[in-house]
Amino acid sequence: MSELGPRRSRSGFHPPQGGVEPASARAAVGSASLPPSRRLAGRSIARHGQLPVMTAARSLGKLFSILLVVAVVSVVGIGAAAYLKITNNVQAVDIGNGQDEEAPSFPTLQGGANILIVGSDDRTGQGEEFGEGTDEASGVLNDVNMVVHIAEDHSSATVVSIPRDTIVNTPSCTSDDGVAIDEQYGVPFNSILGEGGLSCIVAAAEQLSGLDIQYAGLVKFRGVIELSNAIGGVKVCVANDIDDPYVGLNLTAGEHTIQGEDALKFLRTRHGVGDGSDLSRIANQQLFLSALLQQVKSSDTLTNPAKLYGLAVAVTNNMVLSNSLNNLDTLMAMAGAISKIPLEQIVFAQLPVASSSYEGKVEPLEPDADTMWASLRNDQPLNVVGPTSTVEATDPSGGTTDGTDTSTDETGGDGTTDGTGATEVATPQPTLVGQEASQTGCANA
Known part of the structure; x- marks a missing residue:
């Protein structure tokens, strides 16, 4: 991992080293003329009366929200990483x-x-x-x-x-x-x-x-x-x-x-x-x-x-x-x-x-x-x-030895008629070695 550079301000630039008075100093001077009761108002410390009441339900809700955001970010990140890994391989x-x-x-x-x-x-x-x-x-x-x-x-x-x-x-x-x-x-x-x-x-x-x-x-x-x-x-x-x-x-x-x-x-x-x-x-x-x-x-x-x-x-x-x-x-x-x-x-x-x-x-x-x-x-x-099963043999009469009738007639059966009484017999399906x-x-x- 490379070393980190000098710290930047939120805007990304360092304030000048001289010639400009720091904002904190100007704020302190400006507040000196205010009454004591108002001098702390601009600071980050709030008065006790302004703090929200943190109930158990509110704590759980906040925790859930944080976890939800983390989960969403993680899923998106994993998904992107997964896609890149798969496509690159x-x-x-x-x-x-x-x-x-x-x-x-x-x-x-x-x-x-x-x-x-x-x-x-x-x-x-x-x-x-x-x-x-x-x-x-x-x-x-x-x-x-x-x-x-x-x-x-x-x-x-x-x-x-x-x-x-x-x-x-x-x-x-x-x-x-x-x-x-x-x-x-x-x-x-x-x-x-x-x-x-x-x-x-x-x-x-x-x-x-x-x-x-x-x-x-x-x-x-x-x-x-x-x-x-x-x-x-x-x-x-x-x-x-x-x-x-x-x-x-x-x-x-x-x-x-x-x-x-x-x-x-x-x-x-x-x-x-x-x-x-x-x-x-x-x-x-x-x-x-x-x-x-x-x-x-x-x-x-x-x-x-x-x-x-x-x-x-x-x-x-x-x-x-x-x-x-x-x-x-x-x-x-x-x-x-x-x-x-x-x-x-x-x-x-x-x-x-x-x-x-x-x-x-x-x-x-x-x-x-x-x-x-x-x-x-x-x-x-x-x-x-299956390869070890016995295939039933077909007999000359158009049926099979297991008693199943496979004969055809002019009305359809295993074929169709062309209007002259002739029957077009469908191509019989072979029995193949395999399984469902x-x-x-x-x-x-």
Whole structure:
């Protein structure tokens, strides 16, 4: 702290050292000719008869007023400091197509929205404990890819996970560094980040889904750690013991509240759940995210400014955001929209895939994948079932083995008539692997 300069008068200037008589001296001379009873009237000491009566109620009222002023000033100061801290921490990129100029105004998100959330294994800035500076950090992959679709009327939200090993064709794009990249054919989805960055992942996801993705965010390891810490941990269920030496996760059967590095390990574990594939890991991530949403909604986190601030700091400190999402009002508007959607109307789904001719890879299963994306574009609900549930088979008569009649007729049923008696049958919705956010489940080793 710098030293304070010489004291100033209230006006900001020192009185001259000579030539002008001090005001106090002039006042003393002027009062000398007054009667003794009036000589004290100009001084700051009041006569006893003029002092107000200080009752207990008046004392409390004055104290309350002081506290109120202090509280208001503190809130304003904290709010300004919070806003500056959040906006100064953000690393943002342009995802192109002029979408970065569109930002909703707080507190209302107008219309629908499509957001791409990417989880990266990039070790840059993550510390030695995550292999920063080692050979393990040489490759940068987008191992988690989720398209979040908020319906136009905000009545529902859908989160679609794209398996990292999905083989796709990518369009030409401009990387985060401004480098033009040609279209490519038959590349694993998780290889896009290393060359093109977040903006090229958005371009590939748009081509795959047919959705206009306006917002995007990329989170690294520490982002998951700090986010789980900010909400005080997430309660998850484990059906049987999980032992994954690859990520160092050891959990006994039962319920656990996990946060910090344990939360990261739970989301990253692949060898510790299911058949050890990325598809099993996606199911595990959906369990975690459902539990997280249940906890966030039950504690009113999305409507509590203090809690939202903690989440915002965790997000902005540890994420790369598109310019369109690099706005406190936008983040608050997103939170406000999601807070109003019932848990049973938030659905997690996995892109339907089939084995690919590329060894160890998968490709979108058609026509199921196209039908799913079309449903999202039209704000239609998805049919999801847990990975361990049995899907009812359809019999040739148009019904299902569970006795439900799905046959059509000329009067409507599952289709409509064109006036000639012909029936236009609606495209049947595929049953997708996933779950509603309101459902609970346990991870299976």
